[in-house]
Structures are given as C-alpha cells and as structure tokens.
Amino acid sequence: MKTKRLYILFICFVLIVKQATMSNAGDGVVVHRPEVGDTNFGHSVDISGKTFIASYTSYVGDLGGVYIFEKKAKNWDVLHHFLTPDDKARDWFGWDVAIDGDIAVVAAYEEGGRKVVAGGPIGEGPGAVYVYTRSGRKFGQRKKLKAADGKENDRFGFSVDISGDTLVVGAPNDDDAGANSGSAYVYVLREKQWRQQAKLVAADAAAKQWFGWDIGIAGNTVVVGAPLDKEKGRNAGAAYVFVRTGEEWKQQAKLVAADGDSSDKFGNTVDISEGSIIAGAPKDEEKGKDAGAAYIFVLTGEEWKQQQKLTASTPEVKAAFGNAVAITQHMAIVGAPFEDGVDVDAGAAYTYLRRGGSWLEKKKIQSQFLKKGEDEGLTTGDNFGNAVAIDKSLLAAKLKGQILVAVGSRWDNVGGNEDRGSVYIYDSGADLNIPLPVEPNLELMTTQLGHIKRSVLLQNFPNPFNPETWFPYVLADDVSTSICIYDIHGQLIRRLDYGIQQAGSYLSKQTAAYWDGKGQLGEHLSSGVYFYTLQAETFRATRRMVILK
Secondary structure: OEEOOOOOOOOOOOOOOOOOOEEEOOOOEEEEOOOOOOOOEOOOEEEEOOEEEEEEOOOOOOOOEEEEEEEEOOEEEEEEEEEOOOOOOOOOEEEEEEEEOOEEEEEEOOOOOOOEEOOEEOOOOOOEEEEEEEEOOEEEEEEEEOOOOOOOOOOOOOEEEEEOOEEEEEEOOOOEOEOOOEEEEEEEEEOOEEEEEEEEOOOOOOOOOOEOOEEEEEOOEEEEEEOOOOOOOOOOEEEEEEEEEOOEEEEEEEEOOOOOOOOOOEOOEEEEEOOEEEEEEOOOOOOOOOOEEEEEEEEEOOEEEEEEEEOOOOOOOOOOEOOEEEEOOOEEEEEEOOOOOOOOOOEEEEEEEEEOOEEEEEEEEOOOOOOOOOOOOOOOOOOEEEEEEEOOOHHHHHHOOOOEEEEEEOOOOEOOEOOOEEEEEEEOOOOOOOOOOOOOOHHHOOEEOOEEOOOEEOOOEOOOEOOOEEEOEEEOOOEEEEEEEEEOOOOEEEEEEEEEEOOEEEOOOOOOEEEOOEOOOOOEOOOEEEEEEEEEOOEEEEEEEEEOO
C-alpha cells in the first residue's frame, strides 16, 4: 500500500452529511465518502481481501476519520467509522492507513500536541498510531502506540505499514542523528500485545534526511524512504532496505536512482512485495519539471538491483508521477495526482504488468466523473491517484479469483459537496487487463550473474488448488531431493522422492514437483490447509497451501 503526502493548508469547513453513496464507474466501482465526515476522503487507502480502509483528514488535520468497508456481493458496505479520538485537535488522524487481514492501522502523526492557538488546540505533538483488531466481524479492539522515546514534532506515524504480525511506523522528524534525520519503529504482536522489536536508522544517517517519510513491509523485509538524502545531490533521495533474522534487523542495502539528481525526492513513496521494491521520485525532471518517475528494484541473490525506470506515457510538467506507488510480484501502479488530463489537477494512475525482466504499461486510469470546467471548490481538480494500494494477500485474491486495486481521489466533488472525496476499486483482471499470476517469475529467484547462491522453496501454484498443484524450487547444489506433505496436525500425508537432482531452477510446470492432491494410498484429500516441506540434504524449508473444493 502506499500514498503520499503534500502539505496544503486551507480554512477548514465542516460537512454535515449522513450516508454512504456508491456507483459503478464503468471500469471498476467508485465508493464516495459516506455523508458523515469531512473533506479529503481517499487521502490514504489500503486493501486486503474483501476489506478496504480509507481516511479523510480535513484541510488542517482536525475532524479526521477512517472508514472500513467490506465487500458484500457486488457492493461495498460500511463496516466501521472511526473518528479521531482527539476531538478537534489537529492530530492528522488518518494521515496514513494500512490493513492486513484482521488488523487495521491508523496514524495520527501530530497527536499529543498541547500548543494552543486562538483558544483551540493544534497538533505538533510527538504522534501516535492506533491499531484496530477484528474480533468476529468487527474491528472493535483498539490499541494506541506511541514511541517510547518520542518528542514533540517527531511525526511518529507519518507513515505506517503492516505485514502479518509486524507493524512498521515512520518518524521522519526524529532527531537521533541530527535535526529531522528520521527513524522507523518496528512492533510485533506477541500474546495479544504490541511490543517494540527495533528502532531502525540509516547506517549513514544525517540531519534533514527525512528517513521514514514513507515505509513498506513484506514479511521480514522493510523499505524506508528518505527523500532528502544527499548521496546523488541535494534532496535527491534514497531508500533503505532492512532484513530481519530472528529478532534482529540489519540494513541490507541503500537504494538510489541510477540517474538520480538534485531535488528528485526519490523515496518520497515506497512499497515492497516479495523480491520487488518500487520507489517514487515525483520531482524527477526527465520528462519535464516535476513530471516525476518511479523506479523498480529486484532482489538478485543478496543484492537489490535497479530493474527499470517508469515514466508516464503521457508525461506532464508538475504531474508528480510517483507521488503514490504500490507493487506486487507481477503488477505495479503509480499515481500522478496533478496530471491535468480532463481538467487542471484531475490526476491519473498508471498500471503495469511484469513480463520477464520488463514492466509494461497496461492501462491509464482516471476519474470517471470529472468534467472540464467543474466547480473546483477549495482545491483544484479531483487529485485522482493521490493514493494507491494493491491487495497483497495473494491467497485471498486467488480464493476470490481477483486481485483488487484501490485508488484515492481525495478532492472529488460529490453531489455538491466540495472536495468530499472518493475511492475507486478495480478488479486487476477485468478492469485493468492484468491477469492473476500463475507460475513464479524467474526474475525473483536467488541468482546472481547466472549462478545460484542458495536453495529456495517457493509458493506452490496454483494456490488454492483442486485437485493438482506444482511445487517450484531452486537447488544450489547437486543433492538428493524429496518433498513431504503434511496435514494441519503435522501428520505425513504423502512423500515425493526425486533422488539426486542437479543444481538448477525447477520452476515451470515441466520441471517443478507435481502433486495430484492424493494421499499415500491414492485417496483424494478434503479441503483445508496443508504444508509441504522440501528436503535437500541439509536444506529444509516449509510452506503452506490450501486445497479448495
């Protein structure tokens, strides 16, 4: 998931409204901000399975809130509406949001401020993050997290992301290595409690780096954006990769654009999936002043290498392409919220499909409702593409046969309500012409210069499956190889022996290990969760799979 962030301060007004509206958008579905709430709905978005979360902040950060929606048949119904716990304080509740399965996260990066102006409280506090956990059908339990060493204006919660039971929070104005050097906090869920596991800082941390401006996590890997890093020039930007081994986090890489230049702000937005990272540089000038770009890096062996630089097929000056980015192993989306298109600052988003070592633009998407000359309200244009997210729960995605994409249009004017905001939901296959991944991508394997560095077991495909599936893997040495299949209780169901196999990649249907879904006696197995283990002499790895009938 990711979104990013432009400070625009206006006079706040309050909208008194009562119910949600939703309509078909031709391609995809548009969900308008429910009538209760303030402006900028779609400021930040994330999506997981049949659930998506979207925030609104108002223009000055008070009166913020979030809605959580759940898919019912063809409709998206409101499941929850959470208001800022700080009442009218300018805490920027909803500045960033994230969701994964049964956990939703809402950031309020200036929470806790005690400064008073004109008789009312404003923000400028150290910041906080609220974690909501689903129990049954509802996200009812709330936990408030604050940095143990937090100080005023650290902006703890300026960025958040979650993967499983691990939560990462950016604090780009933390001063540990100098003013506004920045940091990131890692929390893990243990025995129903969120506990800080680590505080991440750049190995070359420096003042005014804004490390933690944006953040992404996938499993045991975190990417942290630092858009004011100076390695490639003043405010050229960088992104840092950290990997967890056991309970320890260590910096694995520092990423910079191969053609990076001053003021590009590379790392202004970042996202990560297994083996792939995308970093936005919304002020890149290759296609014109602040036209923007996005860079994709892939893990090759133990090194992250730049694979491709993306730019808009219809570039515009000051479009800010790369102001929002999201990626999975096979697709990416990049927002350009200030592209003029239909009207000034109407915005757009570009979708990409991975083919081998290249990323191909598949479709440019825009607001379905904005018309030239539309009343602009307090802002200009709809700002479509200010936030983007892709459902990364591929298991859930395959269960329902689709991967969903969410795009914010935070200044959409709806029903006469100026800048009310909307969120567009797309089916990547039906709406964006991007199919579900079937086989693993060769580019994701652990190879370097053609040489395999270590053995790897990958996710079976398809998954879920009925009745057959394939187990892809990579062998670093010539070894005796077998795969064992277990039920959820750990009982051995089937053993597949392959004898001595040569070092190499066994990835396609022709070479991967095949299983017909039957037990040792030839019996068909019932629906449920199973596990498969690759044993290649000293190497052993296990993954989870699902039979769905």
